[in-house]
Amino acid sequence: MRTDLWLEEEFKNPNYVPNELKKYFTELTEYEISRFLLNRGYQPTASNKFSIQILKEKNVWEKTEQLLQKYKNEWSGPDIPIFIFPTRQNLFHNRGKNGYSFIDKIFLFVPSTITEKELEALFVHEYHHICRLNSVDKPIVEHTLLDSLIMEGLAEHAVLDYCGEQYVLKWNHLYHPNVLERIWLNEYKPFMQVKYGNRRHTQLLFGNGLSRPLLGYTIGFYLIDRFRENNEGFSIPSTISTPSEQFIKD
Structure with a gap:
C-alpha cells in the first residue's frame, strides 16, 4: 500500500x-x-x-x-x-x-x-508468519506458547537461510545451547500449552525486560536449531505447515 x-x-x-x-x-x-x-x-x-x-x-x-x-x-x-x-x-x-x-x-x-538487506530480513520474518498463519488450521486465540515459540523460531531461521546469519536477531546468540536446554525444560516446557492472550504466554515469549529480552524468540530459534540437527531434509518451504508439536519430538 x-x-x-x-x-x-x-x-x-x-x-x-x-x-x-x-x-x-x-x-x-x-x-x-x-x-x-x-x-x-x-x-x-x-x-x-x-x-x-x-x-x-x-x-x-x-x-x-x-x-x-x-x-x-x-x-x-x-x-x-x-x-x-x-x-x-x-x-x-x-x-x-x-x-x-x-x-x-x-x-x-x-x-x-x-x-x-535489512529490509528483506524484516520482510522475510513477517511474511513467514503470514504463510504459517494461513497454512496451520488453527485460530489465533487457540495458539499456545509452543505455537508462538515455533512461529518465531521458524521465521528467524528463514532469515538465516535467505538473508544470512548477520541479519538474525542478536538475542538468538546470547546463550550457550546447554543453558537454553535447561531454560526450555525448566521454564518453558511446563507452560507450552498456555494460550495466546494469557499473561504468562506474553511474559515467556517476550522475556523479562532488559535482563532477558525476547527470551521466547531465543528459545524458539534454539528449538528449530535442535530440530534441524536431527532432520537432514529440513527446509523452510517444507516446514511452513508442520504442526508445532512435531518440532519437539525427541
Whole structure:
C-alpha cells in the first residue's frame, strides 16, 4: 500500500492515516489504530517527514513489492496488503526496524537508515508468519506458547537461510545451547500449552525486560536449531505447515 502518499496527506489532516487504515481494521477505532502505530514507533512528526523522503529515495515501497512477489512464489504464500511506516531508531527493536503481522496484513516500521538487506530480513520474518498463519488450521486465540515459540523460531531461521546469519536477531546468540536446554525444560516446557492472550504466554515469549529480552524468540530459534540437527531434509518451504508439536519430538 502506498502509505508514503498517505503520510504526505497526514501532515495536512492528522486523522488521514487512521481513517484510511480503518477500512482494514473493522474491529478497531481510529484512536486504537493511532495507539497501535505509536506503540510500534510511528508518529507524525517533522523528523518523520524527512525520513519519508529518504525512504522514497531508497525505493522502499517498490522494493517491498518485489519482495512480496519473490516470496509469494518461493513459499506459495498469499497476496496481502503491506503497510510501511517510518520509525525512530530504537536499540531494543533491532536498529529501529520492527514488524507486526496479522493473518491478513503486515505492518513494517523502518528507520531511514535501513539497508536493502535489512529490509528483506524484516520482510522475510513477517511474511513467514503470514504463510504459517494461513497454512496451520488453527485460530489465533487457540495458539499456545509452543505455537508462538515455533512461529518465531521458524521465521528467524528463514532469515538465516535467505538473508544470512548477520541479519538474525542478536538475542538468538546470547546463550550457550546447554543453558537454553535447561531454560526450555525448566521454564518453558511446563507452560507450552498456555494460550495466546494469557499473561504468562506474553511474559515467556517476550522475556523479562532488559535482563532477558525476547527470551521466547531465543528459545524458539534454539528449538528449530535442535530440530534441524536431527532432520537432514529440513527446509523452510517444507516446514511452513508442520504442526508445532512435531518440532519437539525427541
